[in-house]
Amino acid sequence: MRQFAQQLSKYDPINGVVEGARPAIERRLSDLKGVFADERAYEAALAEADSLVYTTYCVAPEEGDGAMLYCIGKFMPGRIGAEYYMTKGHIHSRPEAAEFYFGLHGQGVMLLEDEASGDSRLLPLRPNGAIYVPGHTAHRTFNTGDEPLTYLSVVAATAGHDYEVIAARGNFRQVVVEVDGQPTMIDRASYLQSLSR
């Protein structure tokens, strides 16, 4: 039988790490330039500290058609202005590839944006809950709680990450901000307008 590194793996659902693995992604505020709508709040926060926003640890035993990988994400609580700490967001390089997210700890939301229509949905990411991200859908995760958010994501090994498609058209069409204590989806243009008032 072919032997796979990490065919058997252990993860820590609270600390958001895979035993014996190194972080696949580690993003600080400085890595998220252009992600937050409120640029003034972003620059002010960055001037204070280049805080760690999220890390992911991944288990990818093999490559190729039919292979799968999973990651555990750990997300710090925090806000930039009214916007929650968020991931860069991506679509898949193989655009038809779906992905499952399973909440482990803490409280978050995911923003899903259909590539064809631009329609957006906001879904809660919570312990014992799963979110299905269909293909052709840009997705971004937010920590909306006061403690770290951890979650598993499971996807085809061939899915890949594409950040360029979103960067090329500016950003996601919606921002997610705290309104009356609740995560709320607002049209980016309207939010930018409200900031300039």
Next chain:
Amino acid sequence: MRQFAQQLSKYDPINGVVEGARPAIERRLSDLKGVFADERAYEAALAEADSLVYTTYCVAPEEGDGAMLYCIGKFMPGRIGAEYYMTKGHIHSRPEAAEFYFGLHGQGVMLLEDEASGDSRLLPLRPNGAIYVPGHTAHRTFNTGDEPLTYLSVVAATAGHDYEVIAARGNFRQVVVEVDGQPTMIDRASYLQSLSR
């Protein structure tokens, strides 16, 4: 945006159910004829009660290339002779499709058998642990503990289940039995011989 039934789902990691879903699979002892090596012990157990062995609840929001599904399995503790309660076992109809298993509660093992070589491996399935089942690999789950075992499995929606390949060649090449309190893999022919002594 296309709307998916169960794009957002909740599962109970202890009771092994998906909220609002019906069981996809429900197997009792009588459904597992030919699975246990110890036929005499099997018939004796079945004569006593047609016990529930396992259930799975699945979330399959869409079909087709790129789509994924997940299931939560709940597995009762029990033995037939020295063999642990086990699943029927399967390979995927699309044989290159891999699958991830994530232990949620209880203690189990998985038996993996490479279709080409017949080589077998026994891996522990435990809370916060993941097992990667590569393509072209028959796999079967066992509850080796004293309480229900629950786990998540995540796979391509097109993977499918094939039970016939295993049935056609008799069964898995190895049995998993309790030896000195430990789950142990034994060659089926040797185990059958030991039973007839």
